[in-house]
Amino acid sequence: MQVAIAEDSVLLREGLARLLTDAGVAVTxxxxxxxxxxxxxxxxxxxVTIVDIRLPPTHTDEGMRAALEIRHHNPGVGVLVLSQYVxxxxxxxxxxxxxxxxxxxxxxxxxxxxxxxAAVERVAKGGSALDPTIVTTxxxxxxxxxxxxxxxxxxxxxxxxxxxGASNQGxxxxxxxxxxxxxxYVSSIFSKLGLPSxxxxxxxxxxxxxxxxx
Amino acid sequence: MAPVxxxxxxxxxxxxxxxxxxxxxxxxxxxxxxxxxxxxxxGDNLQRPVLxxxxxxxxxxxxxxxxxxxxxxxxxxxxGPLMVAVGLVTALSSLQWADSPLLFTAGHLVDMLPPVLILxxxxxxxxxxxxxxSERLVxxxxxxxxxxxxxAKGLLGVQPGSLLNLVEAAAxxxxxxxxxxxxxSVLLLVGVVxxxxxxxxxxxxxxxxxxLLTDAFALGLVMLALLFIAxxxxxxxxxxxxxxxxxxxxxxxxxxxxxxLDARLARGDVGGLLVDLQQDGVPDLSLSLARALHDxxxxxxxxxPEFDSWTDQDGRPTTLPSSGGSRAARLIYSAGAPVAAxxxxxxxxxxxxxxxxxxxxxxxxxxxxxLHAELRARLDELQGSRTRVLQxxxxxxxxxxxxxxxxxxxxxxxxxxxxxxxERGLGSDPxxxxxxxxxxxxxxxxxxELRDVARGLHxxxxxxxxxxxxxxxxxxxxxxxxxxxxHVEGRLGEAVEVAAYYVVCESLANVAKxxxxxxxxxxxxxxxxxxxxRVVDDGAGGADPEGGSGLxxxxxxxxxxxxxxxxxxxxxxGTRLEAEIPCR
Numbered sequence: 001m002q003v004a005i006a007e008d009s010v011l012l013r014e015g016l017a018r019l020l021t022d023a024g025v026a027v028t029x030x031x032x033x034x035x036x037x038x039x040x041x042x043x044x045x046x047x048v049t050i051v052d053i054r055l056p057p058t059h060t061d062e063g064m065r066a067a068l069e070i071r072h073h074n075p076g077v078g079v080l081v082l083s084q085y086v087x088x089x090x091x092x093x094x095x096x097x098x099x100x101x102x103x104x105x106x107x108x109x110x111x112x113x114x115x116x117x118a119a120v121e122r123v124a125k126g127g128s129a130l131d132p133t134i135v136t137t138x139x140x141x142x143x144x145x146x147x148x149x150x151x152x153x154x155x156x157x158x159x160x161x162x163x164x165g166a167s168n169q170g171x172x173x174x175x176x177x178x179x180x181x182x183x184x185y186v187s188s189i190f191s192k193l194g195l196p197s198x199x200x201x202x203x204x205x206x207x208x209x210x211x212x213x214x
Numbered sequence: 215m216a217p218v219x220x221x222x223x224x225x226x227x228x229x230x231x232x233x234x235x236x237x238x239x240x241x242x243x244x245x246x247x248x249x250x251x252x253x254x255x256x257g258d259n260l261q262r263p264v265l266x267x268x269x270x271x272x273x274x275x276x277x278x279x280x281x282x283x284x285x286x287x288x289x290x291x292x293x294g295p296l297m298v299a300v301g302l303v304t305a306l307s308s309l310q311w312a313d314s315p316l317l318f319t320a321g322h323l324v325d326m327l328p329p330v331l332i333l334x335x336x337x338x339x340x341x342x343x344x345x346x347x348s349e350r351l352v353x354x355x356x357x358x359x360x361x362x363x364x365x366a367k368g369l370l371g372v373q374p375g376s377l378l379n380l381v382e383a384a385a386x387x388x389x390x391x392x393x394x395x396x397x398x399s400v401l402l403l404v405g406v407v408x409x410x411x412x413x414x415x416x417x418x419x420x421x422x423x424x425x426l427l428t429d430a431f432a433l434g435l436v437m438l439a440l441l442f443i444a445x446x447x448x449x450x451x452x453x454x455x456x457x458x459x460x461x462x463x464x465x466x467x468x469x470x471x472x473x474x475l476d477a478r479l480a481r482g483d484v485g486g487l488l489v490d491l492q493q494d495g496v497p498d499l500s501l502s503l504a505r506a507l508h509d510x511x512x513x514x515x516x517x518x519p520e521f522d523s524w525t526d527q528d529g530r531p532t533t534l535p536s537s538g539g540s541r542a543a544r545l546i547y548s549a550g551a552p553v554a555a556x557x558x559x560x561x562x563x564x565x566x567x568x569x570x571x572x573x574x575x576x577x578x579x580x581x582x583x584x585l586h587a588e589l590r591a592r593l594d595e596l597q598g599s600r601t602r603v604l605q606x607x608x609x610x611x612x613x614x615x616x617x618x619x620x621x622x623x624x625x626x627x628x629x630x631x632x633x634x635x636x637e638r639g640l641g642s643d644p645x646x647x648x649x650x651x652x653x654x655x656x657x658x659x660x661x662x663e664l665r666d667v668a669r670g671l672h673x674x675x676x677x678x679x680x681x682x683x684x685x686x687x688x689x690x691x692x693x694x695x696x697x698x699x700x701h702v703e704g705r706l707g708e709a710v711e712v713a714a715y716y717v718v719c720e721s722l723a724n725v726a727k728x729x730x731x732x733x734x735x736x737x738x739x740x741x742x743x744x745x746x747x748r749v750v751d752d753g754a755g756g757a758d759p760e761g762g763s764g765l766x767x768x769x770x771x772x773x774x775x776x777x778x779x780x781x782x783x784x785x786x787x788g789t790r791l792e793a794e795i796p797c798r
Contacts, residue, residue, distance in 0.1 A: 009624050012631065060679075087679070089686030110634060111658070143695050
């Protein structure tokens with residue numbers, strides 16, 4: 001797996017690179033700004049890019065724009081956006097068309113190395129990784145008519161992991177249950193929410209997000 | 215600051231004693247007129263006595279009356295006494311019709327004085343003073359020519375019956391009389407020239423009655439000169455000329471009275487002036503004042519203390535007329551210092567009360583204007599400082615957020631990463647692993663808290679990604695269900711976005727805290743240079759816009775951008791908050 005990083009803080013950039021290298025991931029590019037990253041992605045596209053949302057020169061939306069551009073021009077390259085804050089609106093922007101090969105995590109998540117590496121790998125392979133904060137916000141959102149009320153607590157937890165981008169295997173591992181049990185929960189959730197069932201993890205994420213957002 | 219006043223400090227009223235003097239003069243005038251009539255009717259050697267009595271009183275009465283009025287209106291001016299003198303001396307000249315030698319002699323002595331007095335009056339109008347040396351010379355010469363030859367004529371027996379008669383040399387006396395008459399007529403014509411040249415210098419007075427009056431003066435002097443020439447040359451038409459001259463001379467004081475009456479009538483227009491001035495922003499103060507004073511030449515001048523000079527309405531430097539000329543000025547004071555001045559034709563000095571009223575009205579208008587300007591300046595200043603305070607606060611918050619983001623938050627994240635790496639390399643000592651997990655947890659809490667602080671300082675997502683994105687997160691966190699509709703084209707100005715964001719933020723918090731609402735609708739729309747933010751809930755209503763500091767603060771923020779915030783909150787009817795902010 002090849003990874004390119006765009007992060008203007010040297011401390012974090014080098015830390016990330018070390019973390020990935022230690023895990024046997026090839027870090028093929030390290031950049032302090034979006035322009036260099038984009039040029040690199042065009043010439044030698046990696047499997048996944050890790051992009052800080054605030055990049056020079058204005059430290060506002062350069063990282064975000066770079067992420068959207070990569071998703072548009074290089075759909076095969078996964079994009080994992082890291083930020084000090086996660087915003088529902090930005091998540092919806094990133095995932096507006098599909099949840100395929102896209103991730104949006106708080107920077108804090110780097111500290112949980114196995115989880116973080118799993119997320120990077122997932123995004124590289126076309127899956128998704130959505131920060132739990134966003135999923136919690138969406139699930140906790142008040143609705144005048146709340147279809148989520150029909151879910152059992154167990155189903156609720158499965159939906160949460162599913163929305164964050166976890167695969168059935170991932171959910172099974174997290175809840176210490178069998179994959180078959182997860183499949184049963186998932187189909188129950190989809191029928192309760194009235195969503196068409198889908199095989200792909202990332203399409204599942206997309207459908208759930210759009211449902212939760214409305 | 216003390217109010218602007220129209221009255222000069224220490225300016226007094228008419229002295230009551232002067233009133234009785236004027237009454238006495240009036241009675242004297244009437245008496246003199248009666249005496250003249252009596253003498254004309256009883257005199258032996260007078261042809262057409264009724265005509266003579268009417269003619270002489272055509273001079274005596276108007277001049278005495280106008281003189282008294284002028285004296286009353288303007289006690290400081292010599293014009294009134296001069297006019298009274300014309301009336302009384304003319305009456306005195308009728309003594310030559312008396313049979314008594316003493317009275318006859320006295321009457322004869324002053325016989326030539328009235329024309330010179332009239333010349334004096336005409337030249338001294340409107341101030342009562344002779345301005346130019348030439349004028350003084352003409353008048354003094356006139357008095358000498360009117361008096362001295364008269365004495366000589368008496369001595370030489372030109373007038374039989376005069377007590378002065380010493381020698382009989384009528385031929386010489388007649389020659390002197392010829393010279394006297396011609397000299398007086400020349401002086402009168404010089405007077406006409408002086409009047410005409412003065413008019414050429416200052417222009418025809420723009421007050422109509424004053425213009426007519428000066429016409430009457432010039433014509434009167436010409437007629438007088440003609441009369442004297444006719445007398446000297448012994449023209450047969452002398453009598454006709456004499457009657458016409460009297461007619462014209464008597465018209466002058468009547469024109470004078472008409473001028474006074476016109477100014478008095480103008481007093482009725484002070485009410486109109488006040489109505490004029492009450493309207494906001496009087497376009498041309500001097501125009502309104504000119505209308506009220508019946509004097510189109512009225513001008514307003516303003517005192518500029520910093521330049522130590524007067525300026526006209528258009529800001530051009532100007533000077534005030536010096537006293538005694540055809541123009542006069544009244545100062546308008548504030549706190550004892552002049553702030554403005556009215557300049558006008560000096561004939562208006564006769565109308566003190568009118569001037570007082572108009573100047574007072576002008577003072578009120580000027581004071582109002584000054585207060586308006588001051589208030590506006592203060593409001594602008596206040597508005598500006600409020601905007602500056604809010605902007606400075608906003609900048610400072612942004613700076614702090616940025617510092618946190620690039621500093622403490624970044625370091626803590628790096629620390630988290632380092633900790634993760636450390637954890638991996640440590641192997642499987644459960645005690646150490648547990649302690650590391652605890653540290654990681656603490657770090658996560660610290661990061662979350664810092665994140666909340668940073669977000670509270672400034673919603674970075676707003677500056678970076680705009681209202682729609684920022685509001686989506688805000689609305690998703692609301693404990694009361696929100697329907698959000700954002701129809702905003704592109705990015706608005708940062709200050710506008712921040713204000714709109716806080717309007718929604720604060721409103722959602724208020725609804726959650728107080729309204730007990732089931733749902734909220736948030737709508738943003740931009741267009742026509744304005745952005746409208748509307749937050750409507752279905753809660754209890756009854757919110758007091760002035761009550762909470764939250765709403766007041768929002769209103770401050772919105773108003774500092776030139777917008778406005780309105781709240782409808784009937785009890786039991788939900789709350790509707792609407793902010794309109796200009797965004798161009």
